Amino acid sequence: MRRDREAVAGLLLRLRELGVGDHRLLSAFEKVPRQNFIPVIYLDEAYNRGEFPIECGQTMTSVDYVARALHALDIPRSAKILELGTGTGYQSAVLASLGSKLVSMDRFRTLAEKAKTRLANMNISNAHIVWADGSNGSSEFGLFDRIISNCSFDALPKGFLDQLSAGGILVAPVGPPDDVQLLKKMTKIGSRFEVEDLFEVRTQPFIQGVSQTI
Numbered sequence: 091m092r093r094d095r096e097a098v099a100g101l102l103l104r105l106r107e108l109g110v111g112d113h114r115l116l117s118a119f120e121k122v123p124r125q126n127f128i129p130v131i132y133l134d135e136a137y138n139r140g141e142f143p144i145e146c147g148q149t150m151t152s153v154d155y156v157a158r159a160l161h162a163l164d165i166p167r168s169a170k171i172l173e174l175g176t177g178t179g180y181q182s183a184v185l186a187s188l189g190s191k192l193v194s195m196d197r198f199r200t201l202a203e204k205a206k207t208r209l210a211n212m213n214i215s216n217a218h219i220v221w222a223d224g225s226n227g228s229s230e231f232g233l234f235d236r237i238i239s240n241c242s243f244d245a246l247p248k249g250f251l252d253q254l255s256a257g258g259i260l261v262a263p264v265g266p267p268d269d270v271q272l273l274k275k276m277t278k279i280g281s282r283f284e285v286e287d288l289f290e291v292r293t294q295p296f297i298q299g300v301s302q303t304i
Contacts (some may be wrong), residue, residue: 094125097137101153104139108154110161118187124153126208127180144178146198146301148294151240155291156181162261162275162288163236165189170231172253174224174262174296175240179205185238186217193217193231195224197300225298227253234258241296242271246283254278261288267295 102116110116125136128150132142142150160181165171169189176182176196182205186192196202199221206219218231226249227237233255239247239262250260258278265271273291276283 094123101137104154105157108158110157112161112164114167114188115157115160115165118184119153119157121187122180122183122212124180126212127178127183145200145204148177148198148201150178150180151293156184158289159238159261159273160184160188162273163238163259165236169235170233170255172224172227172231172234172237173240174238176202176205176219177240179208179219181238181240182217182219183209183212183214186214189216189236191216191218191231193220193234195220195222197221197223197297199301221300223298223300225249225296237261239263239296240293242267242291242293243296246274246276246285247296248283251278251281251283263291263293 098120125133128136129142129144139152139154141152144150165188170191171185171189173182173185173194176194182192182194202219202221209217234253235255235258237250237260242263242265246264247262260276262274263271264274270290270292273288275286275288
C-alpha cells in the first residue's frame, strides 16, 4: 500500500537523522513489515515513535529504540545472536535478517508461540524461538557473537560474559527497575567487559522463571 511505503520512507529518514546510517540495518527495517507485528488498533501508528501495549502486560518497544539498539550491536552477517525478550517478534525478524542464526527467548508462552507463527509466515528459517526466561542464556546453542536484552538488569549482567564469543557485544538496559535505566554496550575483551553508556531508557525488569498462566 502507498501509505505503508510512505510510512517506511519516513521511518528510514528519521533513523538516518538519529545517526543510524548502516545500509544493511536500514534495509532490514525496510524489508520487515512492522504492521505484521502491531496490535490491530495501532496499525495506523506502526511506524511512529511510540510504544504499544501487547499481550501478557508487556510493551512493544518503539521502532526508534530498536534501531538505535541494533545499530550499537554492529551485527556482522555471520553473527549468531541471542535475544532476551521476544515480544511480538518484530525485533526478532529484523535480527534474523541481519545475522546467520537467532535464538530468542521469552518467559511468556503466548508471546513466544505467536512470534514463532509470525516468523514462520514470513518464511524466516534461521530464528529459533524458545519459551524460557533466559536467565542462564542458552548453552545448548554454544557461544553467541551478539546478545541483546529487551528487559533491564539492576547491575551489569556479567553472567552472560561466558555466553559471548571473543569480541562479542552485549547490549542491555542497566539500572533500577522502577526508574530510568541506561542502555549499555558491553564488548567482551578477554575475560572482561569494555562498557559504553548509550542513552537513557525505561524498560521492564528481567524476571526469572517462565510464566505458568499466560
